[in-house]
Amino acid sequence: MPDHILVSEIFGPTIQGEGALAGRLSHFIRTFGCSYRCTWCDSLFAVDPSESPKAQRLAPEAIVAKIQALDRPAPWITITGGDPVDWDLTAVVMPLGIDHKIAVETQGALWQDWLEYCHLITVSPKPPSSGMADRLDPPVLQKYYARLRARMCLKIVCFTAADLDFAQRIHRFLPDVPMYLSAGTDIEHKAATAAALAHHYRWLAEEVITRPFLANTTILPQLHVLMWGQERGR
Amino acid sequence: MPDHILVSEIFGPTIQGEGALAGRLSHFIRTFGCSYRCTWCDSLFAVDPSESPKAQRLAPEAIVAKIQALDRPAPWITITGGDPVDWDLTAVVMPLGIDHKIAVETQGALWQDWLEYCHLITVSPKPPSSGMADRLDPPVLQKYYARLRARMCLKIVCFTAADLDFAQRIHRFLPDVPMYLSAGTDIEHKAATAAALAHHYRWLAEEVITRPFLANTTILPQLHVLMWGQERGR
Numbered sequence: 001m002p003d004h005i006l007v008s009e010i011f012g013p014t015i016q017g018e019g020a021l022a023g024r025l026s027h028f029i030r031t032f033g034c035s036y037r038c039t040w041c042d043s044l045f046a047v048d049p050s051e052s053p054k055a056q057r058l059a060p061e062a063i064v065a066k067i068q069a070l071d072r073p074a075p076w077i078t079i080t081g082g083d084p085v086d087w088d089l090t091a092v093v094m095p096l097g098i099d100h101k102i103a104v105e106t107q108g109a110l111w112q113d114w115l116e117y118c119h120l121i122t123v124s125p126k127p128p129s130s131g132m133a134d135r136l137d138p139p140v141l142q143k144y145y146a147r148l149r150a151r152m153c154l155k156i157v158c159f160t161a162a163d164l165d166f167a168q169r170i171h172r173f174l175p176d177v178p179m180y181l182s183a184g185t186d187i188e189h190k191a192a193t194a195a196a197l198a199h200h201y202r203w204l205a206e207e208v209i210t211r212p213f214l215a216n217t218t219i220l221p222q223l224h225v226l227m228w229g230q231e232r233g234r
Numbered sequence: 235m236p237d238h239i240l241v242s243e244i245f246g247p248t249i250q251g252e253g254a255l256a257g258r259l260s261h262f263i264r265t266f267g268c269s270y271r272c273t274w275c276d277s278l279f280a281v282d283p284s285e286s287p288k289a290q291r292l293a294p295e296a297i298v299a300k301i302q303a304l305d306r307p308a309p310w311i312t313i314t315g316g317d318p319v320d321w322d323l324t325a326v327v328m329p330l331g332i333d334h335k336i337a338v339e340t341q342g343a344l345w346q347d348w349l350e351y352c353h354l355i356t357v358s359p360k361p362p363s364s365g366m367a368d369r370l371d372p373p374v375l376q377k378y379y380a381r382l383r384a385r386m387c388l389k390i391v392c393f394t395a396a397d398l399d400f401a402q403r404i405h406r407f408l409p410d411v412p413m414y415l416s417a418g419t420d421i422e423h424k425a426a427t428a429a430a431l432a433h434h435y436r437w438l439a440e441e442v443i444t445r446p447f448l449a450n451t452t453i454l455p456q457l458h459v460l461m462w463g464q465e466r467g468r
Contacts, residue, residue, distance in 0.1 A: 015439045015453055022256070023414070023452040025443065073449045180257070194428035194460075202461040205249045209259065215307045218257040219249055221460065227436040 004057040005087050006032035008046035010066045011233045013074035017224030019122045019155045019180045021103060026076035027067055029092070034082040036107055038130035040159065040184060042230065046082040060091035067096060079118075080105040090114040105155075107132075108141055121148050122180075124155045125170055127163035129184070138173065145174055153178040158204055159186075168213050179217040181208060185225045197221055238291040239321050240266035242280035244300045245467045247308035251458030253356045253389045253414045255337060260310035261301055263326070268317040270341055272364035274393065274418060276464065280316040294325035301330060313352075314339040324348040339389075341366075342375055355382050356414075358389045359404055361397035363418070372407065379408055387412040392438055393420075402447050413451040415442060419459045431455055 012027025032055035034047040045051045058066070067077060077100045079089065085106045093102050093114050101119040108123035115121055123144055126132040144152055154177050156167040164181075171179050183201040201221040208214045228234040246261025266289035268281040279285045292300070301311060311334045313323065319340045327336050327348050335353040342357035349355055357378050360366040378386055388411050390401040398415075405413050417435040435455040442448045462468040 013443055013449070015443075023454040025449050025451075025453075072443060073446050075450050194432035198428035198460045201457075205461055209247055209249075209306060212307050215247070215259050216309050217259075219259075220257040221457070223435075223455070226432045226455065226460070227439055 004059055005063065005089070005092070006052060006055040007058050007063060008032045008043075008051075008055050008082065009233055010063065012067075012070050012077075013072050014234050015223060015227065016076065016078060016103075017222050017227075018182050018220060019105075020120060020153045020178065021076060021078070022180075022220050022223055024076055025074040026078045026103065027070055027074050027100070029063060029067065029077065029079045029084075031079070031081045031084045031087055031089075033086050034107075035086070035109055036083070036126060036130070036132045036135060038126055038132050040130060040157075040186070042185060043080075043082065045232070060089070063092050064095050074100070076101050076103055078103040078105065083107055083110065085110040085112050085115070088112065088114065090117070093117050108144055109135060109137060111140060111143055115144075116147060119151055121152045122155050123152060124157065125166075127156055127158060127160075127166040129159040129163050130157075133166060141174070145177065149177070153180060155180040155182055157182045157184040159184045161207065164207055164211065164214065167217070168211065171214065171217065181214070181217050181219045183219075183221045185222050185230070194226055197226055238293055239297065239323070239326070240286060240289040241292050241297060242266045242277075242285075242289050242316065243467055244297065246301075246304050246311075247306050248468050249457060249461065250310065250312060250337075251456050251461075252416050252454060253339075254354060254387045254412065255310060255312070256414075256454050256457055258310055259308040260312045260337065261304055261308050261334075263297060263301065263311065263313045263318075265313065265315045265318045265321055265323075267320050268315055268341075269320070269343055270317070270360060270364070270366045270369060272360055272366050274364060274391075274420070276419060277314075277316065279466070294323070297326050298329050308334070310335050310337055312337040312339065317341060317344065319344040319346050319349070322346065322348065324351070327351050342378055343369060343371060345374060345377055349378075350381060353385055355386045356389050357386060358391065359400075361390055361392060361394075361400040363393040363397050364391075367400060375408070379411065383411070387414060389414040389416055391416045391418040393418045395441065398441055398445065398448065401451070402445065405448065405451065413448075415448070415451050415453045417453075417455045419456050419464070428460055431460055
């Protein structure tokens with residue numbers, strides 16, 4: 001068992017802004033550290049090594065205690081990052097999974113057996129606009145599919161037409177896994193406005209409508225950004 | 235069999251903006267006529283008798299043909315209104331249900347046996363801000379539950395705290411039916427801005443977070459309004 005985990009933030013309840021649980025109340029655990037450096041990463045504070053001194057070093061029991069101390073209920077706990085699959089979270093998900101459903105968000109580059117104790121795993125391969133598309137590892141993705149198929153979904157954050165081409169290839173690779181296309185938020189504009197978000201979401205929807213191969217996907221904006229801009233801890 | 239149905243519009247594919255299929259591609263059939271007059275109705279053109287001359291009188295086969303003539307695919311067909319349960323749509327849903335999944339949106343005041351041939355029924359009881367809350371008919375709601383339980387969800391459009399009290403009562407009445415809370419759009423402001431929508435959505439989310447009894451609901455904005463404002467046929 002690890003003696004500590006680097007954690008960027010623990011908060012909740014708030015509204016899950018993306019994917020299969022969009023609009024659902026969830027607590028969040030954001031672990032620190034990620035093997036990717038996406039150009040548009042919206043959580044660099046949980047990724048960049050220079051930020052690691054600000055992360056908390058917590059034992060698994062301390063993470064569990066912090067969630068249990070949150071004063072309002074949520075049916076879900078979402079473990080995100082960074083990439084939470086960097087860490088051994090067995091001693092976090094086992095106790096928390098008794099009273100909550102556990103969702104995990106990962107880019108799908110790594111594997112941990114504790115994923116099998118969770119209720120929903122959102123795998124988010126990074127498309128060309130991230131600069132990380134060449135890191136896609138089909139055998140790891142296939143392992144997710146083989147072990148987690150019934151509780152797995154795919155989420156692709158899309159900024160460009162090339163990102164949609166990438167989403168189509170992933171959808172062809174795993175056609176029976178529900179796919180969510182998420183209109184990305186341009187981090188260059190820290191005060192992402194609702195109007196800019198609406199405009200990009202409209203672009204994504206109109207693009208998908210012209211691509212019959214993507215007709216069975218779900219197209220969503222980032223609801224947390226719509227509500228709260230890019231505030232931390234919301 | 236009826237020889238015609240009054241139809242306000244048939245269009246698609248577009249993005250379903252609310253409820254369990256939010257973000258999914260769907261064609262739409264909007265029937266004309268409704269026994270309610272909600273103060274904030276966003277489809278008065280499909281409700282107000284003065285608009286009926288503009289509705290098309292279509293035989294069921296003609297409705298089916300118009301959907302089949304749409305030039306791009308969508309997995310779902312959503313039948314909305316007005317209140318589609320005003321009409322005998324058996325000869326519409328039977329053939330269309332072969333190649334599509336059929337979703338129906340109704341306030342749940344009426345019943346038709348053809349509902350049992352559909353794949354998702356969204357019942358939308360109208361809260362106090364609509365002026366129609368006293369029309370709620372629990373025995374009809376119970377009939378929906380008895381006959382459609384596994385493919386039924388509830389959607390409450392919310393403008394006020396009293397609307398959330400109403401949603402809580404409905405949720406207590408049918409606790410195992412998935413409930414979607416939708417941030418209503420103020421039709422007084424025809425050019426509903428993304429910023430106004432975001433503000434109202436944030437209000438709804440923050441209100442729900444303080445109400446543990448609603449923690450298991452899903453809270454969404456109206457995505458079609460975010461994308462397209464209040465354009466028709468989108």
